[in-house]
Amino acid sequence: MNDRKYTKDHEWIELQGDTGVVGITDYAQEQLGDVVFVELPDVGQNLTKSNELGVVESVKAAAEIYAPASGKVLETNRELATNPSLVNESADGDGWFIKMHITDKDELNDLMDEVAYSAYTLGLE
Amino acid sequence: MAKSSDALKASLKNTALNALHKQLGARMVSFAGYQMPVQYKTGIINEHNHVRQYAGLFDVSHMGQAMIRGDNPALAFERLVSNNITDLGQDRLRYSLLMNESGGILDDLIITRRSTSSGREEINIVVNANRKDDNFKYIEESLHGLATLEPADDLALIALQGPKSAAVLMRFDPTVTNLIFMSSSEIQINGINCFVSRSGYTGEDGFEISLPSSEVENLTLRLLEEPEVELVGLGARDSLRLEAGLCLYGHDIDINTSPIEAELGWAVDKKRCELNSFPGAKLIFKQITDGVNRRRVGLLPDGPIPLREGTLIIDKVGKEIGYVTSGGYSPTLKRPIAMGYLAVNHSNLGSNIWAYLRGNKLRLTVVSLPFVKHQYYRGT
Numbered sequence: 001m002n003d004r005k006y007t008k009d010h011e012w013i014e015l016q017g018d019t020g021v022v023g024i025t026d027y028a029q030e031q032l033g034d035v036v037f038v039e040l041p042d043v044g045q046n047l048t049k050s051n052e053l054g055v056v057e058s059v060k061a062a063a064e065i066y067a068p069a070s071g072k073v074l075e076t077n078r079e080l081a082t083n084p085s086l087v088n089e090s091a092d093g094d095g096w097f098i099k100m101h102i103t104d105k106d107e108l109n110d111l112m113d114e115v116a117y118s119a120y121t122l123g124l125e
Numbered sequence: 126m127a128k129s130s131d132a133l134k135a136s137l138k139n140t141a142l143n144a145l146h147k148q149l150g151a152r153m154v155s156f157a158g159y160q161m162p163v164q165y166k167t168g169i170i171n172e173h174n175h176v177r178q179y180a181g182l183f184d185v186s187h188m189g190q191a192m193i194r195g196d197n198p199a200l201a202f203e204r205l206v207s208n209n210i211t212d213l214g215q216d217r218l219r220y221s222l223l224m225n226e227s228g229g230i231l232d233d234l235i236i237t238r239r240s241t242s243s244g245r246e247e248i249n250i251v252v253n254a255n256r257k258d259d260n261f262k263y264i265e266e267s268l269h270g271l272a273t274l275e276p277a278d279d280l281a282l283i284a285l286q287g288p289k290s291a292a293v294l295m296r297f298d299p300t301v302t303n304l305i306f307m308s309s310s311e312i313q314i315n316g317i318n319c320f321v322s323r324s325g326y327t328g329e330d331g332f333e334i335s336l337p338s339s340e341v342e343n344l345t346l347r348l349l350e351e352p353e354v355e356l357v358g359l360g361a362r363d364s365l366r367l368e369a370g371l372c373l374y375g376h377d378i379d380i381n382t383s384p385i386e387a388e389l390g391w392a393v394d395k396k397r398c399e400l401n402s403f404p405g406a407k408l409i410f411k412q413i414t415d416g417v418n419r420r421r422v423g424l425l426p427d428g429p430i431p432l433r434e435g436t437l438i439i440d441k442v443g444k445e446i447g448y449v450t451s452g453g454y455s456p457t458l459k460r461p462i463a464m465g466y467l468a469v470n471h472s473n474l475g476s477n478i479w480a481y482l483r484g485n486k487l488r489l490t491v492v493s494l495p496f497v498k499h500q501y502y503r504g505t
Contacts, residue, residue: 033152058454060453062433
C-alpha cells in the first residue's frame with residue numbers, strides 16, 4: 001500500500017510536502033504499448049486540474065495526459081526525451097513525468113487510493 | 126483509453142484462433158467487427174523487428190475470402206475491377222481495385238486465378254474485413270448471373286512473413302521454393318491441405334496460407350514450434366505495411382480517392398480505362414491524361430513526434446495543402462514516418478512543408494515510398 005493518489009484517466013500523483021510527482025500508471029503503459037515519445041509542459045507553466053498536461057505517443061496511438069491537480073511545473077523528467085521507453089519499463093518509478101507545486105492539496109481528495117484504483121482497473125477488463 | 130463495453134465485446138465476431146490468442150497473452154481489441162490480437166506479450170516493436178529479421182505469423186482470418194465461379198469467372202469479374210484478370214496466368218495473384226462509377230475505390234483486393242481438380246477455373250478474392258459484407262453483396266449483384274460469388278466462411282487465413290518464412294515452409298514441402306512473389310499453389314503442410322500464395326502486407330518475402338478453420342489452430346501451433354516463428358499482432362502489421370508504403374483501405378484510400386491520386390496507377394489498365402471497361406474507367410482515363418490535383422506521398426517528420434491520421438499539412442504561409450492518412454513510429458528506421466495526400470504543386474521530393482500539430486508547426490520532408498525496401502522473392 002502506498003500513499004499515491006490515482007485518477008480515472010490513469011495518472012498517479014505522489015505528495016512530497018507541497019510538491020507532487022506525477023506519472024502514468026503501469027496499467028496505462030500496458031494499454032498504450034511501446035511508448036516512443038512523451039510531450040511534457042515547460043517548467044514554470046501553470047497547470048489546471050483535469051486540463052491537458054502532456055501527450056504520450058505509443059507506436060499505435062497518441063494519448064493525452066491530464067493534470068491530477070492544479071499548480072506550477074517545477075521540473076520535468078528529461079530522461080524521457082532520450083529514452084521514452086522508460087515509461088514502459090518503470091511507469092511507477094523512473095518513468096515519472098513532472099514534479100509540480102500543489103496549489104491546493106484538497107484537490108486530491110476526490111482521487112482514488114491504490115486499492116480503489118486497482119478495483120477500478122479490474123472493472124475495465 | 127476507453128475500453129469496449131461487454132455488450133460490444135459480445136457482438137464481436139471471433140476467428141478460429143481466438144482462444145489461442147488469449148492463451149498466448151494477446152491483448153485483444155475490436156477491429157472491423159472482430160475481436161483481434163493487437164499485440165502479444167513482447168509488444169509491437171519487438172514483433173515488428175522479428176518479422177524484419179526472422180518470420181512472424183499473423184492471424185488475418187477476419188479478411189473476406191470468396192470464390193467466384195462460372196463459365197468464365199475471370200471475364201465476368203474483370204468488369205468490376207481496375208486491371209486485367211483475363212490475362213492473369215494460372216495460379217497467379219494480382220493486386221486490384223474494386224471501382225465505383227465516380228472513379229473512387231470501393232476496396233483493394235487480391236485476386237487469384239486457380240484451376241480446380243475438375244479442371245474448372247475459379248477466381249479467388251481476398252477483400253478487407255470491414256468491407257466484405259458490402260463488397261460480396263455488390264459483386265454478386267453486379268455479376269448478373271454470369272458467375273456466382275460464394276463467401277468462404279469456413280476458411281481461415283494466416284500469414285507467415287519475414288526473411289526466414291521460406292526456409293520454415295520448405296521443411297514441410299520443398300516445392301515452396303518454386304513459388305515466386307504473387308504466385309500460389311496447393312500444398313500440404315503438416316498433413317493439412319493448404320492454399321499457399323507467396324504474398325503479404327509487410328514488404329518482406331512471405332506467404333499467405335488459406336486453410337479450413339477447423340485445422341488452423343493445429344497448423345499455427347505446429348508452425349510456432351519452428352524456432353524462427355513468433356506470433357505477431359495487428360499493431361505490428363500496421364507499422365510493417367506503413368514502412369512498406371502499402372495502403373490501408375479506409376485510411377489511405379477510400380471511395381473519395383482515385384487510383385491515380387493514390388499512386389496506384391500500376392494497378393490500373395490504361396487500355397481498359399480508354400475502352401471504359403470498368404466502373405469509373407472514363408474518369409480515370411481523364412485523370413491519366415490530364416493529371417490530378419493531389420497525390421499520395423511519403424512524409425518524413427523532423428524530430429521525434431509521430432504524426433497521426435488527420436493531421437493537417439500546411440505551406441510556408443499556413444495554407445492547408447494536404448493531410449496525413451497514416452502515420453506512426455517506424456521501428457526499423459527508429460523515427461516517425463507517415464503517408465498522406467498533398468497538392469501536386471507541393472508534392473515534389475524535398476518540398477518545404479509543415480505539419481500543423483497541437484498548435485505547432487513541424488517540418489516535414491516529402492520522400493518516395495517505400496520507407497523500407499521491399500524484399501519480395503522474384504526468382505533467381
